[in-house]
Amino acid sequence: MTASPAPHRSDRGQTSELPNARLQGRSGGPLRGRVRVPGDKSISHRALLFGALSAGRTTISGLLEGHDVIATADAMRAFGAVVERTGEGTWTVDGVGVGALLEPAAPLDFGNSGTGARLILGVVAGHGITARFDGDASLRKRPMGRVLTPLQAMGARIVDSSDGRLPLTLRGTRDPIPFEYRLPVPSAQVKSAVLLAGLNSPGTTTVIEPEPTRDHTERMLSHFGAHLDISTDPDGARRIALAGRPRLSGREVTVPGDPSSAAFPLVAALVVPGSSVTIENVMINPTRAGLITTLQEMGARIELANRRDHGGEPVADLIVAAGPLKAVEVPPERAPSMIDEYPVLAVAASFAEGTTVMRGLAELKVKESDRLAAVAAGLAANGVDVRIDGDDLIVAGGNGSAPGGGIVATHMDHRIAMAFLVMGLASQRPVAVDDGSMIATSFPDFVPLMSGLGAEIGTADGDEPTGSAT
Numbered sequence: 020m021t022a023s024p025a026p027h028r029s030d031r032g033q034t035s036e037l038p039n040a041r042l043q044g045r046s047g048g049p050l051r052g053r054v055r056v057p058g059d060k061s062i063s064h065r066a067l068l069f070g071a072l073s074a075g076r077t078t079i080s081g082l083l084e085g086h087d088v089i090a091t092a093d094a095m096r097a098f099g100a101v102v103e104r105t106g107e108g109t110w111t112v113d114g115v116g117v118g119a120l121l122e123p124a125a126p127l128d129f130g131n132s133g134t135g136a137r138l139i140l141g142v143v144a145g146h147g148i149t150a151r152f153d154g155d156a157s158l159r160k161r162p163m164g165r166v167l168t169p170l171q172a173m174g175a176r177i178v179d180s181s182d183g184r185l186p187l188t189l190r191g192t193r194d195p196i197p198f199e200y201r202l203p204v205p206s207a208q209v210k211s212a213v214l215l216a217g218l219n220s221p222g223t224t225t226v227i228e229p230e231p232t233r234d235h236t237e238r239m240l241s242h243f244g245a246h247l248d249i250s251t252d253p254d255g256a257r258r259i260a261l262a263g264r265p266r267l268s269g270r271e272v273t274v275p276g277d278p279s280s281a282a283f284p285l286v287a288a289l290v291v292p293g294s295s296v297t298i299e300n301v302m303i304n305p306t307r308a309g310l311i312t313t314l315q316e317m318g319a320r321i322e323l324a325n326r327r328d329h330g331g332e333p334v335a336d337l338i339v340a341a342g343p344l345k346a347v348e349v350p351p352e353r354a355p356s357m358i359d360e361y362p363v364l365a366v367a368a369s370f371a372e373g374t375t376v377m378r379g380l381a382e383l384k385v386k387e388s389d390r391l392a393a394v395a396a397g398l399a400a401n402g403v404d405v406r407i408d409g410d411d412l413i414v415a416g417g418n419g420s421a422p423g424g425g426i427v428a429t430h431m432d433h434r435i436a437m438a439f440l441v442m443g444l445a446s447q448r449p450v451a452v453d454d455g456s457m458i459a460t461s462f463p464d465f466v467p468l469m470s471g472l473g474a475e476i477g478t479a480d481g482d483e484p485t486g487s488a489t
């Protein structure tokens with residue numbers, strides 16, 4: 020089985036695209052080799068954004084050239100920044116500076132990307148410009164009220180929207196009101212939107228997060244020259260205070276490997292018997308490392324070698340060897356540090372000994388799909404005993420094997436597609452996903468990278484799976 024060759028779209032900097040077709044993962048020999056996953060998606064979005072909000076030139080290496088990030092690059096161009104691809108993963112941004120963004124001439128299309136849409140709503144909210152935001156069918160279903168509520172309190176106005184979802188038009192303010200906001204949901208996107216609006220405020224913008232979320236915005240704001248005061252409140256909440264109207268200057272950014280993409284070859288190497296894989300240069304920032312902690316608790320053999328600093332973020336090479344996994348209970352407070360990794364953790368749990376309980380997954384319901392429902396349906400279609408109890412996901416493991424044989428509905432969700440293709444590599448029968456095209460939003464070279472390790476992933480033209488989850 021082979022994957023179809025990927026078309027090249029050099030004008031937008033994309034390296035490859037997967038076919039809009041059913042794909043299938045099936046068991047073969049052990050996975051072996053060394054790989055590098057693409058640059059971190061969260062950091063890639065932010066590098067482009069902060070580059071555009073800075074004076075002078077930002078040079079970025081290791082940028083993720085997936086569709087989500089390319090949509091952010093296009094939005095930065097619409098605001099007047101000069102964004103150029105100078106080589107594979109290397110980009111320059113000649114910024115316009117905080118307060119100086121131009122009004123986009125046309126609607127901004129964020130495709131499948133919640134991060135791009137929500138962070139840039141924050142950027143527009145803090146500028147005296149109006150912009151129209153749109154996205155694909157998945158993004159149009161996702162809640163934007165979580166960012167619009169604080170942004171309106173800072174002075175932005177919604178010109179039109181259907182119940183707080185895209186498409187919508189936002190009119191920003193040139194004088195955002197200094198504001199203090201306690202996050203009602205653990206979301207780095209909401210935190211970042213408020214801080215980005217606060218950049219152009221004459222006073223201080225404060226975000227209080229009761230549960231820590233990924234801290235890339237804070238790290239990069241400091242790197243680009245903003246002044247942040249980060250402290251802990253008496254109740255343990257994290258308080259982030261940003262002084263408004265800093266002079267941000269162009270910087271160099273080197274983007275480390277994305278732990279959310281590394282999760283797929285990592286779990287594959289654990290569940291395919293006899294595998295031994297090294298994944299180089301993976302970011303292990305503690306706000307993103309919950310999956311590694313959880314898998315190690317399950318007994319996974321993962322060595323973190325060659326720990327070092329890469330562009331202000333901790334990274335390591337993950338040396339992974341297949342072996343038995345045992346069920347664990349994953350506490351709700353760990354969810355923000357592995358929020359995008361639950362689909363593939365649920366796949367790992369289906370091969371474990373015992374019943375894994377993942378608690379506090381309400382946020383999974385508002386991702387590219389309702390991931391709680393999509394994961395449960397996908398596992399059930401593949402013969403796994405799975406249950407949703409409120410916001411908890413409960414997966415009975417098959418002690419080293421899972422039936423497989425199902426077709427999984429991906430609901431325009433890249434992580435559902437990749438997680439179930441990984442399942443097929445170790446299950447008794449192949450696992451098919453109905454649409455692999457969304458994989459290009461975050462991991463355009465997923466299929467060739469996995470194939471290079473020996474994985475059998477390709478178009479589903481061989482054995483037809485039987486079960487289905489639609």
Ligand SMILES: O=C(O)C1=C[C@@H](OP(=O)(O)O)[C@@H](O)[C@H](O)C1
Nearest residue numbers: 061134205206207208209358359
């Ligand atoms: O800030 C970010 O870059 C992201 C934050 C998370 O979303 P939430 O803020 O909605 O949890 C995560 O799911 C998303 O993939 C990227």
Ligand SMILES: C=C(OP(=O)(O)O)C(=O)O
Nearest residue numbers: 131132133134135359386
């Ligand atoms: C949730 C995700 O991304 P976004 O919110 O940016 O669409 C993700 O990549 O899993």
